[in-house]
Amino acid sequence: MPSTYEKIATTTLGSATATVTLSSIPATYTDLVLISSVLGTTGVTSNVMAYVNSDTATNYSTTYFYADGGSAGSGRSSNASRIFLGQLISYAETNKPVFCMTHFQGYSNTTTYKTIFSRGNSPTTDVDMMVGMWRSTSAITSITIRFDVGNLQSGSTFTVYGIKAA
Amino acid sequence: MATTYELISSVTVGSGGAASMSFTSIPATYTDLSLFISSRDTAPSQATDNFKIYFNSANSNRSMKTALGRAELGTVQTFGTSNSQTGYTDASTALASTFGNALYYIPNYRVAQQKSFGGDSIQEDNVSATQFGIDACLWNSTSAITSITIEPNYASQTFVQYTTAYLYGISNA
Numbered sequence: 534m535p536s537t538y539e540k541i542a543t544t545t546l547g548s549a550t551a552t553v554t555l556s557s558i559p560a561t562y563t564d565l566v567l568i569s570s571v572l573g574t575t576g577v578t579s580n581v582m583a584y585v586n587s588d589t590a591t592n593y594s595t596t597y598f599y600a601d602g603g604s605a606g607s608g609r610s611s612n613a614s615r616i617f618l619g620q621l622i623s624y625a626e627t628n629k630p631v632f633c634m635t636h637f638q639g640y641s642n643t644t645t646y647k648t649i650f651s652r653g654n655s656p657t658t659d660v661d662m663m664v665g666m667w668r669s670t671s672a673i674t675s676i677t678i679r680f681d682v683g684n685l686q687s688g689s690t691f692t693v694y695g696i697k698a699a
Numbered sequence: 700m701a702t703t704y705e706l707i708s709s710v711t712v713g714s715g716g717a718a719s720m721s722f723t724s725i726p727a728t729y730t731d732l733s734l735f736i737s738s739r740d741t742a743p744s745q746a747t748d749n750f751k752i753y754f755n756s757a758n759s760n761r762s763m764k765t766a767l768g769r770a771e772l773g774t775v776q777t778f779g780t781s782n783s784q785t786g787y788t789d790a791s792t793a794l795a796s797t798f799g800n801a802l803y804y805i806p807n808y809r810v811a812q813q814k815s816f817g818g819d820s821i822q823e824d825n826v827s828a829t830q831f832g833i834d835a836c837l838w839n840s841t842s843a844i845t846s847i848t849i850e851p852n853y854a855s856q857t858f859v860q861y862t863t864a865y866l867y868g869i870s871n872a
Contacts, residue, residue, distance in 0.1 A: 568806055570806045603777065604777060605766055628813055630813070634804055654834075657762065657764075660833050662766075662833060688812060690810075
């Protein structure tokens with residue numbers, strides 16, 4: 534039985550910061566799962582976003598679905614510099630984290646573009662689901678998480694796990 | 700390397716049914732929890748019911764946002780609730796032997812923050828009036844989660860035999 538759901542890297546923020554990078558991701562797994570529990574600043578509208586391998590060029594696209602208790606909808610972004618992980622239309626709050634579970638399928642292959650699936654949970658505002666793509670055949674070796682507005686706050690946690698199919 | 704997705708405990712409802720399923724004395728040795736539920740309850744004259752999930756025996760300070768897929772309506776609905784339902788389950792008039800399925804992930808269950816968690820649940824019985832919920836849930840408490848209770852949302856009803864719940868621990872140590 535192969536080991537699965539092995540922790541690769543984890544961090545808990547001790548102070549506010551603009552970005553968090555989980556790096557040195559080995560190519561020895563089949564898929565990755567990123568668990569993010571993200572604290573923001575009350576009143577600041579923001580989205581949880583990510584990019585990989587320090588690539589901030591316009592190589593990302595996202596199609597998303599959201600439901601906020603009053604309305605549900607869908608949208609997308611193309612040729613963006615990062616992907617959405619969650620929290621599309623709402624804001625994180627101090628001491629009330631946004632929880633995102635993000636899957637990176639086939640992250641280490643060097644023949645296809647990378648598909649990314651994420652579920653965002655912001656219980657006071659909305660629930661989100663999105664699929665993204667990074668248009669690169671490079672293996673993913675690092676993941677950087679950030680808000681599009683404001684800092685990630687102290688107490689936010691990020692862990693990436695590796696999943697093996699063999 | 701820490702063990703992840705380690706079974707903490709499981710519940711299988713016996714022939715007499717059960718008014719609730721509980722996990723108590725959850726150890727403080729993991730980072731996150733994951734809850735898998737396969738359920739059917741006795742809510743009368745309906746194929747679908749909800750179950751509620753609450754922590755530390757406190758059925759309060761709960762809220763959620765849901766995206767609800769209802770095939771017979773052909774649309775996605777959304778609503779918010781407080782101290783009410785969580786996920787979907789098959790109920791008394793659903794096709795025999797069908798059970799709803801649900802999966803919830805609860806990060807940082809020991810951390811002194813409000814508990815934000817999420818999951819998906821389905822009620823499927825081969826008719827058009829099936830339901831699929833995508834849930835973002837909050838327990839507005841900074842207490843560590845030490846117990847989990849799952850019970851039918853319909854008052855005074857029970858989970859039927861073969862309903863199961865599995866609780867797993869995930870560690871990032």
